Amino acid sequence: MDATSASAGAAAAVKADAPMTDGKPRTAVLRMEGIVKRFGAFQALSDVSLELFAGEVHCLLGENGAGKSTLCNVMFGVHQPDAGSMWLDGAPYEPHSPRDALTHGIAMVHQHFSLVEDVSVLDNLLLGQVRGWLDRKREAQRVRALVAELGLALDPDARVAELSVGEKQRVEIVKCLIREPRLLVLDEPTAVLLPAEIDALLDTCARVVARGCAVVLVTHKLAEIRRIANRATVLQSGRVVARSSTPSADVDALVRAMIQRPGNAEQEAVSTTTATATPRSTTRSASPYARPLADEALQIDGLTVRDADGVTRLEDCTLVVNRGEIVGIAGVEGNGQSELGAVLAGMQKASAGRFFVQGADCTQAAPQTLTKAGVGVVPEDRHAVGCVPDMSLTENLFLNRLDDYARHGFMQRRAMRRDARALMQRFDVRAASPDVAFRGLSGGNQQKAVLARELTLDGLAVLIAAQPTRGLDVGAVAAVYDHIRAARDEGVGVLLISSELDELMAVADRVLVMYRGRIMGTCVPDASQLNLQRERIGAWMAGQTA
């Protein structure tokens, strides 16, 4: 395997020399050379080269923001490269739209589904596939045949809005396979799947390549690809930093290539990405309190949430977060964590049950009341709920306490700016000035700003952090957990909701597992039993109660 060590410095990665030692040379289905893509001032891809062969699963690895999605969008014609060229079966290939890519036999399943919700699966599959009058019965039969051949379970007549996330993804995949593509690109398909669904997906990939197709699987989780990858390419900050034609053997080297710098942060990132055991005692800092304070910071009692269609998303949730402890909630996204977070933030009404903050019943409380009661929230969708991206950094830092700076209804902007600078200093939020638009900050700095706002609330007793490290690079991840631990050390009760199991195991004092809206079990992370615990948690995450 060839890998370059990404030693000191951020973008110091050297372009890997990558001979494919396969025995005999083959024509690549798709060859990309020197691809460059910029979005304004942001360099998404620099000089990326890649070769994809038929009958192989090629894994594209990298942290969030490494450029994997952009590269796939270039393949699929969504974006046009600023420099570089592509060849399809040896012939020049320059798609100007997805339609071009599709006519050339390249299909893509995106991370965010684009399905028409209020019609049937069949109507979604037929889009662009048929002309003229529709014979729905005959088309449904054809779909059933195809789906059986692929070993997938899918009902053409089901209404898309009623499908689970895994089933919707299956629709997206079948949408691609119906066209019998030569290259299938899957962008982070496993992010929303259960372990069992992930197995099914990898199975499908195997069947697809057996038919002669080439598959590109984009992921930042190595554990899954060990089973299926024939080749792997690692991207970091828009550059290729490593390649391998024997990925399962080279896992450790690939991981090292993915992350930026050694140190504590690396340990946690390593444990995130390899899903392997990491001795936890060296990195985990125990709470300075001998045992958590007796006060209950947050008490949830029988909380139930039913959505607009009557589907129960959260069922009878009961848990306690004491002051000075971090309680983690593990589980694949979509199992009720979002609803739990929304109710605790005052953004959604519970259908039944109650929750108490420091003994006060806050079940029906509006967000403002919750803030006054001492609840800080780092929401899972930072841009949708956590900030107003087009307002300035200063305004976002004090978004929930504007009243503090209002005199006779008018804002004291100078005081706000002064305090903003202090917060920026304290939480290491890097920006040109407090008056820049929030949108212009990097993901990591944005999250630090949100943390700064929530952690400096007057009388903070509970911090709800939902998916706090999503989309962040390793350095930012470390900073986020440093701040969360600091809050815990000062007596705040932290409820940490995350789908990154390894981060939870490294940071939380207790881990609860959610599946389909119910809590399946609790576990106190213990270095000596890590593997066993992970197995048990994995079973819970998949819904097994034993």
Place this chain on the structure above:
Amino acid sequence: MTPTTSSSSFPRAAWRGSRRVRTAAVLGGAALVAIAAALALIAIVHVPLGDALAAFADGAWGSPYAIGASINRSLVFALVGSGFVLANRAQLTNVGGEGQIAMGGIVATAVSLYGHVAHLPFGLAFIVPMLAAALAGAAWGALPGWLKVRAGTNEVISTLLLTFIAVWFLYWCVQSEALLRQPMSNAATLPESLEIPDSTKLPLLASAISTGLHIGLPITLVLCVAVALVLTYSRFGMHLRAVGLNALAARRAGMPITSTIVGALALAGALGGLAGALMLQGEQYSLKAGFSSGYGFDGLVVGLLARSSITGVCAAALLFGFMRSGGINMEMVASVPSALVLVAQGIVIVALAGGSLWLEPKGARS
């Protein structure tokens, strides 16, 4: 595709770099097209260009009285436009200016004629009807706001529907003797209300009697300044911005969403209602069918043109005020249909809206 370098020509670089340059270019372009179209239309209706332009100039600024009339007209536009800009700060589009003017006019008439205010001292005789009109306009604006919050109703549709309802309500009021119609002497009299008492008419500005300017001018100026201050410096202004840019985050941050939305539209409506009172008590002195006659939509256009700045509102309002006076005179004297002004307005709106692609600040993606 080769990467772009900075070796592009100066105009292109200026276009790309500065929003001010782009705005000026698009506004200028729109104005030029509209003027060109107007001139072409004047030619098409076979009116000598000189005559038409002379009549226009005469009507717009040809005499102190003409100037006064133009400015009085622009007060209405400025109020409606300011209301539009205020609501727009929260991404609310108030299209109901016309209806709010109508409701304001109706209530001002009713209070002036039958509210026993004619004998009140200290100017209350004309102030009370104005306040009542503003309240009526506020209610007419608050309703769509409340519908938006409760039912998610698109305020463009609801304010528009309420406009039609208000206009026809006004028609009914002046048609029906039981309501506001003056007692008929014979069947040929046009439907209109009695003339309002002298004490309820807006007093003229002492220093400029010959212009016919009335007290509405200082009132409007003060209100425009107030709106500008509120938008830029007040907490309510921040709430408006936050709710407009990201209502979910505003809710999570504890901002009062309902009162912000309802308040924004109510304030816009109040300004519209006040504009109606100015029209009644300052100029027309009795309520006639067709009272609002497009002033509300003109105010809407003024608000759109101003691109969120109150100074822009005042400038555009003056422009439209003079244009309307000029247009009316052009029709009376030179027989150029005032529909020409509509065409020019339509072109300007379409050109500006179409050019918005280039007017938005870079990076502000929806």
Place this chain on the structure above:
Amino acid sequence: MNAEFAAVFVGSSIRFAAPLMLASTGELISERAGVLNMSVEGMMLSGAFLGAAGAWATGNAALGLAIGMLGVLPIALLQAFLSVTLRANQIVTGIGINILALGATTLAYRELFGERSSAVIPGLARWSPPGLGAIPVIGEPVFHQVWLVYLGVAILLATSLVMRRTALGVALHAVGAAPRSVDQSGLSVTRLRYGAVLFSGVMSGAAGCFISIGDIHTFTEGMTSGAGYLAIAAIIFGNWKIGRTVGACLLFGAASALQFQLPLIGVHVPTALLVMLPYLLALIAVAGLIGRQTAPLALTQPFRR
């Protein structure tokens, strides 16, 4: 109140509902595809004028209708260009086009016909389906309508069929609900939306022609007086479903018909109130008082890849 009176009322309602039905058939498709055309009013007015002028110039009402329907296409093209290609605010551009159309048709009318014209404008003939028109008492008032009404019904049925049973229908529905899925399937979002807006334009033109050469056989300035907005209101009332929209149009038509029917039975309701009634009904619908509204998800949102 007897059968004849009721029949006249029904026939009158159909007459008032017809332009709404024609316009909303087209606009419904446009909105299902994600584009809101506030300019229906302006396109109807332009169609009314072009139809009247065309009929007068050629002496043939049917030709006038054709001119009215096709002559609106440039305006619809402008609206499509603004909404889809330039991604402008759909509401603002719609209102702008309405103002432009009002001014332009007024000017053009005065230029062609003078201020108060007594020009004879040929009108569209009436027709009734064989048999139905012969029914005693109710046949004539109810079924003897301008033939454009029946053409409109036919187009309505065809539209409904296309939306339900063809690939085009699936694509149009998808482009208003999830345009990205359409883009990724290789179809062109732009082409679909342009087509929908042009269809809306043609149907609005037909609606305008109904008012001018179908009903009154003349043109007056601003004669549509809000009918375009009523058509949009009918779609909202109908929750973006074809059947319910037509029902809404009939309801609004009945409200207008009451204006003329009520005085005949001695009930004196002020005209203004009856004119106001459809708008009031639309407001009630829009307020969600008759059920939850399910607009196409991508309505008014321009598509950017």
